[in-house]
Amino acid sequence: MFTPFNTFLETIAGDRQLSRWLTRLPADLEAFLKSAEGQEFRRYEKILERTRSLHADTLNLNQPYVSFGRGEDITPGQHQMLRALYREMMPWRKGPYEFFGEKAESEWRSFMKWDRLIKGITPLAGRKILDVGCGNGYHMWRMLGEGAERVVGIDPCALFTAQFELFKRAVPEDIQKKIHLLPLGIEQLPQLEAFDTVFSMGVLYHRRSAVDHLMQLQSQLVPGGELVLETMVIEGDEQTVLIPKDRYAKMPNIWYIPSISSLENLLNRCGYINVKLIDVCMTTTEEQRRTELMITESLEDFLDPQDHTRTIEGYQAPTRAVFTAQKKGR
Numbered sequence: 001m002f003t004p005f006n007t008f009l010e011t012i013a014g015d016r017q018l019s020r021w022l023t024r025l026p027a028d029l030e031a032f033l034k035s036a037e038g039q040e041f042r043r044y045e046k047i048l049e050r051t052r053s054l055h056a057d058t059l060n061l062n063q064p065y066v067s068f069g070r071g072e073d074i075t076p077g078q079h080q081m082l083r084a085l086y087r088e089m090m091p092w093r094k095g096p097y098e099f100f101g102e103k104a105e106s107e108w109r110s111f112m113k114w115d116r117l118i119k120g121i122t123p124l125a126g127r128k129i130l131d132v133g134c135g136n137g138y139h140m141w142r143m144l145g146e147g148a149e150r151v152v153g154i155d156p157c158a159l160f161t162a163q164f165e166l167f168k169r170a171v172p173e174d175i176q177k178k179i180h181l182l183p184l185g186i187e188q189l190p191q192l193e194a195f196d197t198v199f200s201m202g203v204l205y206h207r208r209s210a211v212d213h214l215m216q217l218q219s220q221l222v223p224g225g226e227l228v229l230e231t232m233v234i235e236g237d238e239q240t241v242l243i244p245k246d247r248y249a250k251m252p253n254i255w256y257i258p259s260i261s262s263l264e265n266l267l268n269r270c271g272y273i274n275v276k277l278i279d280v281c282m283t284t285t286e287e288q289r290r291t292e293l294m295i296t297e298s299l300e301d302f303l304d305p306q307d308h309t310r311t312i313e314g315y316q317a318p319t320r321a322v323f324t325a326q327k328k329g330r
């Protein structure tokens with residue numbers, strides 16, 4: 001029934017920690033496919049059928065444009081087909097990508113976040129990784145490029161899963177076995193204690209309970225494993241947290257924006273050790289902007305037109321911090 005996810009189910013059957021997931025994963029995937037979001041995914045799958053004959057034997061996962069295949073590998077008709085397909089699968093929020101020479105320019109230049117964090121985290125070579133709220137998987141490909149042994153991403157959005165599948169289905173089978181995006185929310189994960197590094201980037205502020213989110217992430221890590229947490233922060237002391245009255249930067253679903261020191265405190269209270277701040281950076285319109293493949297409002301429209309250090313509601317403009325923290329060893 002759940003064809004696109006079968007390889008993952010087979011892979012985890014032989015893994016002592018991950019096989020625990022089999023108690024609920026098949027049912028969750030089935031429920032997804034039956035849901036409205038799942039119907040949407042099926043619709044995208046029909047679109048993906050058009051790319052069935054594309055096989056990318058050259059990959060470059062270590063540069064800003066994550067790229068698969070070369071332009072000269074496909075016909076002019078296939079180039080045209082890909083350009084049309086990108087449009088049918090809009091909006092492209094994360095990227096950029098290059099697929100057989102066709103560039104997909106996304107709203108976010110996601111490599112800028114990657115460049116800010118990669119030098120501050122434990123090297124990913126040989127590690128098993130979970131990326132929570134992975135979007136269309138841009139950073140997952142970069143993780144694989146760093147030599148990760150296996151990368152699992154979860155994101156409940158059907159479109160993002162389909163965008164990921166566009167590329168995944170074209171790569172060689174040995175690579176397909178190492179990288180998996182499942183259309184699930186973090187709340188659907190049992191305590192797996194299976195991952196050496198867990199990423200949560202751009203997710204904490206969407207969660208209604210920050211404490212539960214941090215504890216849930218911890219329960220995915222092996223003892224001694226590393227959390228990489230990226231989230232919005234505001235200026236202030238250990239007691240400062242912004243809970244927007246209503247919208248924040250026009251977003252209705254922002255619940256919790258702590259100061260750096262209050263988030264450090266929270267990570268410690270949740271039992272993490274070696275909490276380190278590795279980057280703080282105000283988001284610019286160079287990093288987040290409208291493109292041909294994301295034509296609705298972007299950062300520029302969310303800021304006060306007279307003062308780009310404020311959101312349109314008058315709050316501090318989006319500023320993002322990256323932390324690493326470790327789960328205690330046994």
Ligand SMILES: Nc1ncnc2c1ncn2[C@@H]1O[C@H](C[S@+](CC[C@H]([NH3+])C(=O)[O-])CC(=O)[O-])[C@@H](O)[C@H]1O
Binds near residue numbers: 108133135156206
């Ligand atoms: N319950 C949930 N569980 C898991 N994911 C969720 C949930 N709810 C929403 N999401 C997903 O979390 C992602 C947040 S974006 C960060 C992408 C990437 N990490 C990035 O850092 O560029 C936010 C941003 O870019 O500000 C979206 O793809 C949602 O579908």
